[in-house]
Amino acid sequence: MHKRKNVKRILAYIYMPVFLSLIGFLLVFICLSPYISAVYSVMSILSGETTETTVDVSGVPDFKLENAQNQEEEIPYSSDMYPALGELYAQITCERLGIKENIYFGDSRTELRNGVGQYAGTPIFGFGAPILLGGHHATSFAPLEYVEIGDVFTVVTSYGKYTYEVYDTRIADQNDRSAFGFDSNEEIITMYTCYPFTPLTSYTQRLYVYARKTSGPKLVY
């Protein structure tokens, strides 16, 4: 009899607190459920892998001009052609100027630290629209100081090789958006960099170099 009473007492120390806490959790859940689901929605939006915005230069693809595939006039577009932000996806060269630089999709400090950055608001090569490329005048675009009309730039991507011929250059204020070349209705590359090419001065101007496409496959849907 005593034993049964003791077992009951011990069990009561287990089921009573559990019962009380379940009632407590239920009450809190009922009262706060709109806020709980809102918090979870926000957390779902903010979820993802936290990684540093870096550009992986360890495995830089060896873009060889002769290996570039798809020299046909038109090639079908597929979504895996489109690079992610910060991704190395092309190489630009100019034999006469000695330019050989990687092109990264995006033009933040990280991309420009490692090469030429493409403004992510412009499409990839082959879509027949203007493309804006930026680079530092002390590093990747330093040779643009000596650019001339008629210079040929070659861009090699995983899906094709493109050539562009310089037809114009311009010095404009850094905030002059009309200099970006967005009003062109053909595929041109606008390469821009800080101007002048002298050290330790204020750089409120930019050198813009415009080159129109002369060869390369067209991407079609």
Next chain:
Amino acid sequence: MKRKSEKKSNSKRKFYPLSIILSFILAGLLAIAGYLVGASFGIFRSNIFLESAAKTGYYESVHEKFIENAMDLGKPMMLPDEVFEDIVDVDKMTSDIKQVYNSRIDKKDISVDTSSVKKKLTDNIYKYAQDNDIAIGDEQKSAIEEFVTSIEKEYKTDVDITYINYYVSFRNMYNKFFIILIVILLVLAVVDIVITIKDHHYVHRGLRYVTYATLAAAIMTGVLPLFLFIQGRYKHLNIKPVYFYNMFVDVINKSLYSFMAVSVFFILVSVGLIIATVVLRKKAEKGHN
């Protein structure tokens, strides 16, 4: 005045609805008090961010990031990376970060001494110009001054912990009400315990219901933080930069530990109450006999 026979029948009563309700209320009061205390020793502790910063290498990462950003900003000026390598050391940056943080916590004016950073950078730039035969005229002096000021601004931004303003305003709001709430909760808890014990003929029976409440409070303050800690959803928030994310996760971990510590405290109190209940019951049984 109750008759003896009525008092006897009260002592044989098996079901105490009032005690169960009071036990539930007490559990709620203790759980709320537990969360308030846990938050006070956890997320709202004044130097929790600095402790986590030291543990996760935050200061070193901020220093590295600042130097890297300065080098990036120097590229348009055609300045090489060497100009920036020694403009500030980790110790100075650590000291400035702590000073800004403490100023925000104490609601004081923030002043960061950037004179040494500016002087070192300016000296490095002029030395570079001298070594490379670059003429420094008025235009160059003005450009250098403007550039050094922009690096100074960058430094002041980097020594300020991101979103700390929001944290400080939450913390101040919390501290305003914490003491008042804790006092109210403890007074209500004491009243609840007294009524619970009075509801019973024997003290040890009333004490059992108090123990149920403390154990329930232990479950309520411990299970949720333990669940969040094991599930780790907060570790999957996309927060940048990475060094801030590491510090943030460490702060959340420490906060969850503090809630779990409160739960352990309630368990220890419950153990003490169980021992007291057993002792009192044995005394009561001896008295009966």
